[in-house]
Amino acid sequence: MLFSRACLPFHLFIAIHQEEVLEYLEEQERSKEEAALRERQEVNETLSRQALQPKNNALGKGDPLDLDHCGPSSLQCFYGEDREHNDRKKDQQRQLRNWCSQGMKETYDKIDEEQQDKREYSKYVIEEDRMRCDMAKEKERHRRDLDISVMMENKQLAEDRQKRRNEIEQNEKQIDDEETRGTITSPFYCEDTDYAKSAVSDHRFRPDHFKGFATETLKSISDDNELVVAEKIFLKEEEERREQFWVEKQREMISQMEEVERKKRQLQDEDNKVQAETLLKQCEELKQKQLQMEQDRFGDIGNGFFQKFGTSCR
DSSP states (O other): OHHHHHTSOHHHHHHHHHHHHHHHHHHHHHHHHHHHHHHHHHHHHHHHHHHHSGGGSOOOTTSOOOTTTOOGGGGOOOTTOOTTHHHHHHHHHHHHHHHHHHHHHHHHHHHHHHHHHHHHHHHHHHHHHHHHHHHHHHHHHHHHHHHHHHHHHHHHHHHHHHHHHHHHHHHHHHHHHHHHHHHHHOGGGTTOGGGGBOSSOTTOBOTTOOOOOOHHHHHHHHHHHHHHHHHHHHHHHHHHHHHHHHHHHHHHHHHHHHHHHHHHHHHHHHHHHHHHHHHHHHHHHHHHHHHHHHHTTSOOOOTTTTTTTTSOOO
8 A cells, every 4th residue: 555655646645645634633533522422421420320329318407307206305406516517518519519510621621622722733734735735736847847848949959950050051052063063164164165265356366365174184173073072971971970979879868867867756756655654653653642641631430539528527
């Protein structure tokens, strides 16, 4: 169960943990209410049993006399007799009952106050967990948007770079084509007899005019041009190889970054698993501590608690 939760996203794990904490707190509150109800019922039953005993229902001295069972001595009044003993005894009993009821009321009020504090603390913890979950979601969304924006920017830069490279190659190719075309069609590089004519007269020729290259020279120029074209092709292929090497290097770096990210997420999942185990252990320790505190909160009412009522006037 813990391993499957550790594989979940962080915000989903926090939501599940909040639900479990809320259910645990509700269960604790119900168990405390049931224990308090059982305790009150036991106290009421004990009081009822004590009230039914004959020693607690004796005939008071202020009750009407039964002349069939009393003699003349019952009318005697001794010197120094305390006639307010019965009233004082009743007042003491009444005061004792008030003290008991007041003590029980203070105890129940204290229990209600503690439960209210626990409920408020639980609400605070749940709200804090919700805020942390929202912050984690916002951070994850911001990181995802940043990754997308960086990817789009890199893509746009790559497209612009490729576009500029294509434009440069196209311009170079156009220049080369124009140079080649000009070299081939220019009358300076061919055996055009009209080009050697003088501007003064058509039947006159310029003796110092260049008539063109020889066949071997033209062949050498053509070979040089072919070498230049081959060198350009080689340089282009070399550029493509460097570009492919760079692409492979970028792919390798991306793969390493993904591996690092995967290990980071794995470590985070392990930390979440350890945190979940720690929380479960703390919940169990808190439950045991609360049970021990509930057991040690009140004492039991013994048999001699009510037997001492009315035995002394002080």
